[in-house]
Amino acid sequence: MINFDHVTFTYEGQSSPSLTDVSLQVPRGACVLVSGPSGCGKSTLLRLVNGLIPHFYEGMLEGHVLVEGTAPSDAPLYDQASRTGSVFQNPRTQFYTTDTTSEIAFALENQGIPAPQIIGRVEQVACDMGLAPLMDRSLFALSGGEKQKIACACVNAAQPDVIVLDEPTANLDYDASLALAQLIAEWKRCGKTVLIAEHRIAWVLDQVTQLVIMNDGRITDVLDAASLAGVDAGRCRAHGLRTPVLASPDAVDIPRFDLEASRHEAWSVDDLHFGYDKGKTVLDFNRIDLAKGAITAVVGRNGRGKTTFLRCLTGLERKDRSIVHFDGQIWDRKARLDNVFLVRQDVNCQLFTQSVAEEVEISLPPAETASMSDEERTDRINSILSSLDLADLAQRDPFTLSGGQKQRVAVACAVASGRPIIAFDEPTSGLGLDHMLRFADLLRRLVEQGRTVIVVTHDAELIQTAADYLLVL
Structure with missing residues (x-):
C-alpha cells in the first residue's frame, strides 16, 4: 500500500x-x-x-x-x-x-x-x-x-x-x-x-x-x-482532462496535402535521402510537397524517421544534401539554419539561461531588437509569455520547471524567433487539456501571422484540433 x-x-x-x-x-x-x-x-x-x-x-x-x-x-x-x-x-x-x-x-x-x-x-x-x-x-x-x-x-x-x-x-x-x-x-x-x-x-x-x-x-x-x-x-x-477516446493519429480525419486541390501554396523538400549508418537509409524521398502557411502534422510509428526528418529540415544534419524550395527561394542546409526554428523533443537541450524571460529575449531576432527600446523589448517578451500562460514564471530558472512548463518555454522561444517555418517535435508531450488547446490556438495564430508550421506528434487530439494536413512517414 x-x-x-x-x-x-x-x-x-x-x-x-x-x-x-x-x-x-x-x-x-x-x-x-x-x-x-x-x-x-x-x-x-x-x-x-x-x-x-x-x-x-x-x-x-x-x-x-x-x-x-x-x-x-x-x-x-x-x-x-x-x-x-x-x-x-x-x-x-x-x-x-x-x-x-x-x-x-x-x-x-x-x-x-x-x-x-x-x-x-x-x-x-x-x-x-x-x-x-x-x-x-x-x-x-x-x-x-x-x-x-x-x-x-x-x-x-x-x-x-x-x-x-x-x-x-x-x-x-x-x-x-x-x-x-x-x-x-x-x-x-x-x-x-x-x-x-x-x-x-x-x-x-x-x-x-x-x-x-x-x-x-x-x-x-x-x-x-x-x-x-x-x-x-x-x-x-x-474536469480539465484529455479525451477518453482512443484514436490512432494516422486515422484522424485530416486530408493529405494535394498540390492540385489545395487552397494553399506549396513548398517542397527535394532529394531527401538520409541515413545514420552506412547502407541503412532512414528517409528516402525524391520530393515531399507541403503546404505553405498551414499546419502539417507528421505522424508515423516510433523509429520511422520523424525526428530525423525535422533535423534534416532544420539543417542540423551535416551529411544531409536535400534542398528546400520555399517562397521562390532555394535553401541549402546552411540557409535552413537561419530560416527554420526547431522545438526539440528533449527541450532541456535548448534551454540556456537562468530565467524564462531571458530564454525568450535571446531568441528575438537581433534585427528586430536593435531598434527596440528596453520597454518595448520587455513588452514583447511579456506578450509572448502571457500567450503561453508563462507570465508568472518569467523570473523562474527554466530547469526548475515541470516538463510541460519547459515545453511551453521552448515554444515561446520559437514564437520569438520570427522565422518563417517553425517545426515542433512532440510539443504536447507534457501538456494537459488547457495548455494543449492553448498551444493549438497558438499554432493557428502563427499561421495567421504568415508562418508555416510542421508538427511531429503522436497526439491525435492535437491533430484533430489544429492540423490542416497530415503527412505519414
Missing part, C-alpha cells in the same frame, strides 16, 4: 508548495492514474513514492508518506530502488549505460542477481515486449519513443512491487501505447501496485482502478472504476 497522510512539500528555493495537504491511499495491486494541468504536482507526488524526494530533490516535507510500510525518506535510495521501479518523463535522464541490452541488465546487476538469471530475464523481457529489433543497439541512436520502451523494459526486468510511471506515453506511438497498457494489465495480475502520472488518459483507462485529479498542488477529485466506466469526452473536459 502507498499512503499519503496530509502531505505538503516545498522544493528548496521555492516560496510556495508544490503539494498542499495531500492525503491518498493506494491499495496493494491497484492501478491509480493521476492527471491534471502541467505543474499541478503529479511528478512531485511520484518522487515522494520512489524516494527522489528528499534524496535527490531537497525541500521541506510535512506529513507522512509510506510505501509498503516504509517511509522512502528514511530508506537509502538503493534499498528503495529494489522495491519501487520508475519510468521518468524523460527516459534519457535515467539511463546509465550506452547500449540497450546492458541498460535492461543494469538494475539486475545492482541487485546482485546471478549472471545466468540476468541473461534469462533480459531475453524474456525482450521477447515479451517485442524488443528484439532494439536489442544491442546504442541508446544514443534510438528515437524518443524507443528510449521510452527501453525504460519500461528496465522496470519490467527488475520486477519491483511498486511501479511509478511519469508521462510514460509522451513519445510512444499508438501501437506502443496499447502494448504498454497490456503490460500494465499483466503487472496488475501479478499483484503489483502501479501509479501513473499522465495527461493522455485514453490508452490506460481500461486498467485504472482510480483516477486522481489534481490542480495547483491539491487533489480536487477522485473517481473510482465504476465512475470511470461511463466517462465521456464532455465529462473529462469538465
